[in-house]
Amino acid sequence: MKTNTEDLFFIPKIIYFVNRTCTPDWVIERQQIDFHDFTFVLEGEGEYIVDDVVYPVTKGALVYIPPGSWREAKTSAENPLTLYALNMFLFDKDFKPATLPLPIKSQLEYDPKVDHLLERIRQYNALREATSSMQATAQLMEVFSQVLVNLGVVQGTGSDPRVQKAAAYVTENISRHISAAEIGNAVGIHPGYLNKLTVKHTGNTVSRFITNIRVNMAEDALVYEGISVSEAANRFGFSDIYHFSKVFKKNKGYPPSTAKTLLR
CATH class of the missing domain: 2.60.120.10 (Jelly Rolls)
Structure with missing residues (x-):
């Protein structure tokens, strides 16, 4: 099929x-x-x-x-x-x-x-x-x-590339705060409609969509680059190391300090 x-x-x-x-x-x-x-x-x-x-x-x-x-x-x-x-x-x-x-x-x-x-x-x-x-x-x-x-x-079903454009925009601006309105403006659609698209194609709201990209990129950097938890928090747009650790553990089920040991 x-x-x-x-x-x-x-x-x-x-x-x-x-x-x-x-x-x-x-x-x-x-x-x-x-x-x-x-x-x-x-x-x-x-x-x-x-x-x-x-x-x-x-x-x-x-x-x-x-x-x-x-x-x-x-x-x-x-x-x-x-x-x-x-x-x-x-x-x-x-x-x-x-x-x-x-x-x-x-x-x-x-x-x-x-x-x-x-x-x-x-x-x-x-x-x-x-x-x-x-x-x-x-x-x-x-x-x-x-x-x-x-x-x-x-x-071929006329797949809409705007969610991919949104993901690309997030990865390019990963180190700073990004709002749904900003992404919608970059992609060329209303932020409310962008939210509908991310839910349809990824199962996540825009906010969760952004967080998942941040956490997954941080995980890769922790595992494959060997950077510190504080550096990961700063590089991937989290306000501080404590917020990063809390969000990371909620998303992944384990603290970022153990990522390299668990996944390598």
Whole structure:
């Protein structure tokens, strides 16, 4: 059974994006990755090797390599690849690592919908240079939604990206107080309607939605960066360490001082 696009909620953290025309000797050496790697092939020929399986790629290929995979790649010297490459981390609505229901290699048929999709990707490339990362992130999420629909992985239901835009805005302003009115203004909707959207798509009010993002980001920093509880409270927008500890324990069921011990 296919999933509806409105049921797919994720927050991308982009770490690398490039529009590359490969030189004849271009290669990616074998390495294990801890991020999501997406490649859209525009022209040329080459091959990607994922977990020792070879995937020949040509115009229209979409390569998705999930975290934990071993990857390597090379281009044809006679017909070098032209591609978009994107590396990112993905998080779900609870700000936990997320995955996408995609195969390693897909072939996008060249019809008007795909032409539109490729134009959207080109627009994203411009957005990352010319506008805020929040707008670029929203554009990227729409691109992935269209990819999943075009591949038949999900059913298109006109998913509204405004909750994702709100989440992106919160993460960008995580160190300070943020009101529903401010987020609504940034997203372009009334705060009351924003609250309805967050309840519909995440099961949480705007206030709870913001708190969950703060706490989950703080948890990750405590566990993986080894920062102190006081630093986490300050970095993720809590008024003081006592308030942070109280909210964190209520949300997670354990105090922030034990996060690293419990989760590593």
